[in-house]
Amino acid sequence: xxxxxxxxxxxxxxxxxxxxxxxxxxxxxxxxxxxxxxxxxxxxxxxxxxxxxxxxxxxxxxxxxxxxxxxxxxxxxxxxxxxxxxxxxxxxxxxxxxxxxxxxxxxxxxxxxxxxxxxxxxxxxxxxxxxxxxxxxxxxxxxxxxxxxxxxxxxxxxxxxxxxxxxxxxxxxxxxxxxxxxxxxxxxxxxxxxxxxxxxxxxxxxxxxxxx
Numbered sequence: 001x002x003x004x005x006x007x008x009x010x011x012x013x014x015x016x017x018x019x020x021x022x023x024x025x026x027x028x029x030x031x032x033x034x035x036x037x038x039x040x041x042x043x044x045x046x047x048x049x050x051x052x053x054x055x056x057x058x059x060x061x062x063x064x065x066x067x068x069x070x071x072x073x074x075x076x077x078x079x080x081x082x083x084x085x086x087x088x089x090x091x092x093x094x095x096x097x098x099x100x101x102x103x104x105x106x107x108x109x110x111x112x113x114x115x116x117x118x119x120x121x122x123x124x125x126x127x128x129x130x131x132x133x134x135x136x137x138x139x140x141x142x143x144x145x146x147x148x149x150x151x152x153x154x155x156x157x158x159x160x161x162x163x164x165x166x167x168x169x170x171x172x173x174x175x176x177x178x179x180x181x182x183x184x185x186x187x188x189x190x191x192x193x194x195x196x197x198x199x200x201x202x203x204x205x206x207x208x209x210x211x212x
Contacts, residue, residue: 005108006049006064014066019049023062027053037061075110075117075156085160096134102126104133109162116156 006022008014027034030053037052047070050063065071073080092106099105102124103112110117123133 001059004062006062014068016046016049019064023051026062072109072161073159075114076159077114085158089157091162096130098125107162109160110156
């Protein structure tokens, strides 16, 4: 799965029509068709806009969010939602984020061009593969161990609620997938029962024909 986040300029506000224009330009540049889709955790189009691109068998989507309403402090950069993290963060165990300059970060709330975040740069895709960086010593040992142990004093992750939101989003997505699979299973079971019933009726008819 690959996600493209649509960032706003520093003085810009969340404008759904401008964002739709940016998405359309991106789609044209990629030469891909797309359709609007809903995020499992954010259903208000006035706060969150997301589209899914049609690209082979890969999940590729692009989204934009109104950080004033549903964002976080971006690792202490923005003066919004400065809440204390009270749960372990497992994002670096599953995700990886590539900045515009090729630098790889463990979280979308950390920016390689922010001096305070420079220690969290895991590598650069122009110098190593994504897999090498993801499994590298800095990512595997330093950051994952600290966050996995829920060290809430680690700056700049100490004021981030993204972990809880990320986990809630993943949980909701899992629940939705389970419901879909259950519905497919029930539909399949019903079809099997219908076929067995038809088969038993045919056999019974043949048996009666033989008896007559």
